[in-house]
Amino acid sequence: MAGVGRRTGRAVVIGGSLMGMLAAAALAETTNVTVVERYELPHGPLPRQGVPQARHAHLLWSGGARALETLVPGATEALLTAGGRRIAVPSDLVVLTSGGWLTRFPEQQFFLSATRDLLDWAVRERVTRLPGVRTLPGRSVLGLRGTATAVTGVLVRDGRRDETLEADLVVDASGRGSSMPRWLDRLGLPPVRTDLVDSGLGYASRYFRAPPGTESFPAVNIQADPRQPVPGVNGTILPVEDGRWLVTLSGTRGAQPTADPDAFEAFARGLRHPVIADLVSRVTPLSDVTVSHSTVNQRRRYERMRVWPEGLVVLGDALATYNPLYGHGMSVAARHALVLRDEIARRPGPGLARRVQRGAARAADAAWALAAGQDLRYPEAEGRAPGPLGAVMTRYSDRLMHTATRRRGVSRAFLDVMSLSAPQAAALRPDVLATVLSPFRPAPLEDPPFTASERDRMIPLFTGKDARPR
Secondary structure (H helix, E strand, O other), X not given: OOOOOOOOOEEEEEOOOHHHHHHHHHHOOOOEEEEEEOOOOOOOOOOOOOOOOOOOOOEEXXXXXXXXXXXXXXXXXXXXHOOXXXXXXXXXXXXXXXXXXXXOOOOOEEEEEOOHHHHHHHHHHHHXXXXXXXXXXXXXXXXXXXXXXXXXXXXXXXXXXXXXXXXXXXXXXXXXXXXXXXXXXXXXXXXXXXXXXXXXXXXXXXXXXXXXXXXOOOEEEEOOOOOOOOOOEEEEEEEEOOOXXXXXXXXXXXXXXXXXXXXXXXXXXXXXXXXXXXXXXXXXXXXXOEEEOOOOEEEEXXXXXXXXXXXXXXXXXXXXXXXXXXOOHHHHHHHXXXXXXXXXXXXXXXXXXXXXXXXXXXXXXXXXXXXXXXXXXXXXXXXXXXXXXXXXXXXXXXXXXXXXXXXXXHHHHHXXXXXXXXXXXXXXXXXXXXXXXXXXXXXXXXXXXXXHHHHHHHHHHHHOOOOOOO
């Protein structure tokens, strides 16, 4: 943990986002860090300007949660103490996947569920108190200082005054709106290759009051089936702090939800199963409907550039963004920060920036493959179609998903990859391959796998009468 040992050198982190704070935590163990943020940073778990997805469902998969806790010890406990939920997967999750209802096996992985405001605060409150970390809110970064071979700092504007912050390392954590391509052009570097996949997904989210007695109620998720030649529609109920359900609905191009509150339940009723609509129809809304269309998968291939400046690293959404449907953005950010910390500890000095950039690219591979590969299957999706190998892997993934719903070992392998706790190769282990490719196909579950006690808790919700003693 930062705060131990002698710090040498200076680093500047562009952006006070979750990625920026985790990068600062990774650097603070050995370096004096300045975090430059365009907007003011709130004191407490409050909205932060410049986070377009903040009002929608967020989760931190176990692979990212473990990385976060390594970087910022105590953040998980603070999150849970403030009302966040630890959702054991698949035991605390009722989910209709493209392959059917997932059996609720004993815990194989987990995710943390909370509002983005709370999660950002749990990290920010600890990182900003670390020795060697200072924040400069209300400042805009105008560009880089240095050359095509070495970045030496950034130019910052504070009101009408410009100043240069010298740095041995600059970390761009400014998010999907990063100006890095333009800044690199000013240094004389060639354009970065950028991959885009856009399914046209739109989001609509609303808070509801969770019914009494549902404090341990599972998360609920209804997923689209990309094998069907129709727009994909999805829905999620996430339990979050303050006794609320955060309900997020989404649809690809041609089936996007709107901000009309009267259409919210109707859209939910068009999912592959009506359980989310049924639950939403019986609870009290606490907010208006918030919509967003910032869902394009975008990946900048900085790791493939022939020349890369010493002293510059691009991480998080500034490097790659993914359809939020899969919940990987924050988890990849945490793993990026871990790559940064580990590479500095392993071998600082020349070549560090290039090694971190390549390590960050590898850490993004699984999330990118899932998001881009699935989104390309929907009607009118935009992006480069996969080659023959990609088509084979898509067919295998469909069989994997179907088998995972009923076979514990395959479920474990799938969730290990999904949670970013294991590499993609875990889904191709010999034992998993043998089960997935077996001609025997397990019979799917016919109904949502709620437990008897959960169904009892739903009886008063739908009938107004107490459940009879069992």
